[in-house]
Amino acid sequence: MKLCKAELPDGKPCPTKVDKGQEYCPYHLANQYAKVKKGVLAVAGTVVTGVLTIVAQSLNSSESE
């Protein structure tokens, strides 16, 4: 079984073995996807907030007219 390709914060290689067909150990693989999912959520959150702000502003301006 291969060892994980990731590096630990102190620069040492991760000592954990990988699953068959993977290059990273379960922790580092799942951690990468956690970061991706959190990133996507943050972007989606910003987009939704932006859209809602624009909608609210347009509603306000149409009311004042």
Next chain:
Amino acid sequence: MPNKDNLIIQPNGEVASRTTLLTDAIVFDEEKRQKLIQILRKVPAILDVAKKLSEGKVYQAHFPPEVLKRIKDGSARLDNKGDGLFSAHIRDVKTGRMAGRVDLKEITPDLMGSLSELATQQTLADVVRRLEVIDEKITYVLQGQFNDRLAEVESGIHDYEQAVVASNPDVRRELMVGAVQKLNSGRNKLIKSTDFSFIDKLPRGKLGMLFSRHLDIPEYVQSKAEFVVKATRSIIEASRYLVMAYSDLNEPDSLRVSLKQVESDVEVFQDKTREIVRWLLPESNLHESLTAISQGVLPSIQDLDEVPQKTIVVEFQSKEIAPPEGV
């Protein structure tokens, strides 16, 4: 934190590292060393040798494995040839030189039986110390989370604590037996009921991880792993007190059977813990604790089997065995 496993108290009060001493030997802690000194005092041959030793120097008496073996198979009773095989050696600790040899043929089987019993008790005490070290490692990550420890194990520990201070031997035995029952039952329930199913449900592939309902899988595993550590801490505590209780009841064979009964379940427990470790940040405290757990939750039965193959070593000063005249 000091590793108690590697420390022993010498007769002069100094704390020495066990690793600097013999590795294939049973070295007695202070309490058992005192008991053994009492036994040695009753042996005229040892008294004779002790009288000839220099005052103030520290000596070691080495009882080779042959002695315990012959006590166990009963052949020590028949020894009257004095062929030198059945003897203990006295060494000067500082120089390592042989200071004398004690022929043990005159020692009664009862006296030597006590030596064998002490060796077993010391081995069990060493097992308890090892469990304490694992317990300390786990306790480190569980600060402030002790309140809901499982009641049955805790109740067993209370029974044990009451037993050791009981002055009436019958009450002491009754409480000790009760403690053994609760500790065994509590430990077995914990081993069987700790939930590891979450680990089998985790996604292994990239797609599965991307679409998993858990936003951060390592964080989810960590929250589950804390419960496993908590359960394991109780299992280790139960094991530690069980070893002490069986040792107090002088029933090492029952301890052996109680360990054998949960051996296969514990193997599964350790395998699953090893799997959890792979989902945790390698440098975290939880990772370290679970790695320690995956390497052994129960004391090794082998320790008990190895007692007859070990040399018994006891340190003493001549005045402890043969007090100076006029004292």
